[in-house]
Amino acid sequence: MTSSARTQIVDWATEIYNDLDFTAARNWLADKPGRKAAGFLPVYAPKEVIHAAGMLPVGIHGHGAIEIIRGDAYYQSYICHLPRSVVELAESNRLDFLSAALFPSTCDVIRNLSGMWQVMFPDMYVRYLDLPQVADPAMGAQFWQRELNVIRKELSRLADVDISDERLAASIEIYNQVRKTIADLYAMRRKTPWKIPTEELYLLMRAGEVVAPEIFLDQAKAYLAAAETSNERIKDRTRVIIVGSFCEQPPLGLIKTIERAGCYIVDDDFLAGNRFMTADVPTDGDPAENLATTFTSSAIKTSVLYEADPDGKRNLMQKLAKKAGADGIIFCAASFCDPALLDRPMLREGAEAAGIPCIAFKFAENSGQFQQFREQAGTFSDSIKLWGDA
Ligand code: SF4
Numbered sequence: 001m002t003s004s005a006r007t008q009i010v011d012w013a014t015e016i017y018n019d020l021d022f023t024a025a026r027n028w029l030a031d032k033p034g035r036k037a038a039g040f041l042p043v044y045a046p047k048e049v050i051h052a053a054g055m056l057p058v059g060i061h062g063h064g065a066i067e068i069i070r071g072d073a074y075y076q077s078y079i080c081h082l083p084r085s086v087v088e089l090a091e092s093n094r095l096d097f098l099s100a101a102l103f104p105s106t107c108d109v110i111r112n113l114s115g116m117w118q119v120m121f122p123d124m125y126v127r128y129l130d131l132p133q134v135a136d137p138a139m140g141a142q143f144w145q146r147e148l149n150v151i152r153k154e155l156s157r158l159a160d161v162d163i164s165d166e167r168l169a170a171s172i173e174i175y176n177q178v179r180k181t182i183a184d185l186y187a188m189r190r191k192t193p194w195k196i197p198t199e200e201l202y203l204l205m206r207a208g209e210v211v212a213p214e215i216f217l218d219q220a221k222a223y224l225a226a227a228e229t230s231n232e233r234i235k236d237r238t239r240v241i242i243v244g245s246f247c248e249q250p251p252l253g254l255i256k257t258i259e260r261a262g263c264y265i266v267d268d269d270f271l272a273g274n275r276f277m278t279a280d281v282p283t284d285g286d287p288a289e290n291l292a293t294t295f296t297s298s299a300i301k302t303s304v305l306y307e308a309d310p311d312g313k314r315n316l317m318q319k320l321a322k323k324a325g326a327d328g329i330i331f332c333a334a335s336f337c338d339p340a341l342l343d344r345p346m347l348r349e350g351a352e353a354a355g356i357p358c359i360a361f362k363f364a365e366n367s368g369q370f371q372q373f374r375e376q377a378g379t380f381s382d383s384i385k386l387w388g389d390a
Contacts, residue, residue: 005222005226006223006226006227006230009204009219009222009223009226010200010203010204010223012207012219013200013203013204013206013207013219014203016206016207016210016211017203017206017207017252018065020063020065020066020089020094021094022058022094022095022097022210024207024210024211025037025056025058025097025210025211026097028056028211028212029056029097035054035055035056036053036054036055036056036099036100036158036159037055037056037057037058037097037098037099037100038050038053038055038056038057038058038098038099038100038101038102038125038155039058039059039060039095039098039100039101039102040057040058040059040060040101040102040103040104040273041060041086041101041102041103041104041106041110041113041114042059042061042082042104042106042110042246042247042248042271042272042273043104043106043246043247043272043273043276043302043304044104044131044272044273044276044299044304045057045102045104045129045273046129046148046151046291047171047175047213048168048171048172048174048175048281048287048291049148049151049152049155049163049168049171049291050100050102050155051171051174051175051213052152052161052163052167052168052170052171053152053155053156053158053159053161053163054159054161055099055100055155055159056212057213058098058209058210059209059210059271059273060086060089060095060101061082061206061209061248061249061271062081062082062083062084062085062086062089062248062249062365063085063089063365064081064085064249064251064364064365064366064367065366066085066088066089066092067088068084068085068088068366069088070087070088070091070092071083071084071085071086071087071088071091072084074087074116075087075109078336079109079336080109080247080248080334080335080336080337080364081248081334081335081364081365081366082109082247082248082334082365083109083110083112083113085365085366086113087113087116087120090117090120090121091120098124099124099125099158099159100124100125100126100127100155100158101114101117101121101124101125101126101127102126102127102129102151103117103126103127103128103129104129104131105128105129105130105131105133105304106247106304106339107247107304107337107338107339108338109338111128114126114127114128125154125155125158127151127154129147129151130143130147131144131295131304131305132144132292132295132296133305133306134306135306135308137293137296137297138296140292140295140296141289141292141293141295141296141297142292144291144292144295144296145286145288145289145291145292145293148288148291148292149288152168152288165286165287168287168288169283169284169287172281172283172287172290172291173283174213174214174217175213175281176280176281176283177213177217178208178213178216178217178220178274179274179275179277179280180280181217181220181221181224182205182208182220182274182275183275184224185201185204185220185223185224185227186201186267186275188224188227188228189201189265189266190266190267190323190324190325192234193237193239193264193265193266194230194232194233194234194235194264195227195228195230195232196227197259198255198258198259198265198268199252199255199256199259200223202252202255202270202271203252204219204220204223205270205271205274206249206271207219208220208274209271209274235264236262236385237259237262237263237264237381238262238263238264238327238328238380238381238384238385238388239263239264239266239324239325239326239327239328240258240263240264240265240266240326240327240328240329240330240377240380240381241265241266241267241268241317241320241321241324241326241328241329241330242258242265242267242268242269242270242330242332243268243269243317243320243329243330243331243332243333243347244269244303244331244332244333244334244337244340244341244343244344245268245269245270245332245333245334245340246269246270246271246272246302246303246304246340247304247334247337247339247340248334248337248364248365249270249271249365250270250332250334250363250365250367251363251365251366251367251368253367253368253370254332254363254367254370254373255270257370257373257374257377258330258332258373258377260374261373261374261375261377261378261381262377262378262381262382263330263377263380263381266324266325266326267320267323267324267326269300269302272300272302275300276295276299276300276302277294277295277298277299277300278298278299278300279294279297279298280294281294282294301313301316303339303340303342303343304339313343313346313347313350314346314347314349314350314353315350316347316350317329317347317348317350317351317354317356317358318350318351318354318356321351321354321356326356327357327384327388328356328357328358328359328380328381328384328388329348329351329356329357329358329359330358330359330360330361330377330380331344331347331348331358331359331360331361332360332361332362332363333360333362333363334362334363334364334365335362335363335364341362344360348360357380357383357384357388359376359377359380361373361376
């Protein structure tokens with residue numbers, strides 16, 4: 001593939017990222033009469049069930065570029081920014097193409113947003129998703145299987161499509177491919193980060209939240225093929241992991257700033273829902289049971305899930321850094337993000353006890369000044385290069 005083909009993919013993803021009207025999703029709906037779309041909030045939602053209903057799963061992640069006029073009226077000042085931009089998107093009718101909205105049990109803010117949604121859109125199907133949070137995986141899987149079957153039944157009714165076992169298994173197969181392709185992209189960036197700038201990878205992932213998985217797969221595989229043949233030369237940069245951006249997303253400018261300040265991002269938790277399960281979901285047997293057991297047996301370690309192992313969080317950063325071959329960790333969470341900021345001291349203490357250099361900052365999705373981040377990330381990178389092995 002030529003570099004211009006790669007540029008075209010990045011341009012395509014950039015256009016989707018910048019489009020506050022969700023034109024890609026609207027076009028998909030317009031392509032066939034009767035199609036429906038279901039939105040989901042961060043972090044994780046079972047897209048397979050939405051897809052099996054013939055609906056388009058659409059990630060609602062807020063956006064820093066939207067001017068907040070009505071969003072502030074719904075929330076107090078000392079919470080994160082994401083719900084404000086989501087409310088603003090909704091109140092400005094930019095989400096009026098959705099027939100359903102799923103709110104996972106990420107935190108109290110998202111829980112409250114699901115209640116507001118029911119008041120704002122009484123005719124929309126709204127479902128709060130209680131993800132399994134128990135120490136016993138078997139019990140958690142049983143609970144989640146039951147929840148999945150409830151959503152399955154309700155989306156079947158809404159879409160007027162029987163979500164048979166076969167249909168659900170076929171959707172699982174597609175999302176297995178999506179997960180595999182994303183894992184391949186992340187593995188290649190880990191190995192050769194100069195071939196996959198995180199700015200581009202992020203844009204591609206973000207587009208994947210809005211388009212049908214079949215379209216995403218085509219684009220992601222083409223991008224991967226192009227990246228493999230890239231002639232980009234390695235630069236003298238420090239390898240870092242970004243931790244804490246699993247829900248509200250940093251502005252693109254911040255991601256660019258970190259890399260341009262002298263860091264290669266070799267792992268991150270941006271849009272973590274698209275790789276929440278780390279194993280393939282089996283496609284034979286009961287598909288809801290398969291989704292549930294794969295969730296409880298392979299979900300990533302994250303601040304929005306209960307951690308049964310008392311040392312689990314303390315040791316997590318060391319494991320991640322080792323896997324990524326990282327020189328340091330940047331804790332980069334949204335301001336007022338309870339799950340990320342409550343975990344941060346434990347995670348950081350564990351990292352520093354293992355001798356891994358760390359810095360931390362907070363952002364808002366609408367942060368517009370990056371100078372302070374550039375200075376911090378640049379100094380961090382230089383200090384690791386100068387004294388990392390001391
Ligand atoms: S950014 Fe944090 S506090 Fe805000 S909605 Fe997401 S998880 Fe909740």
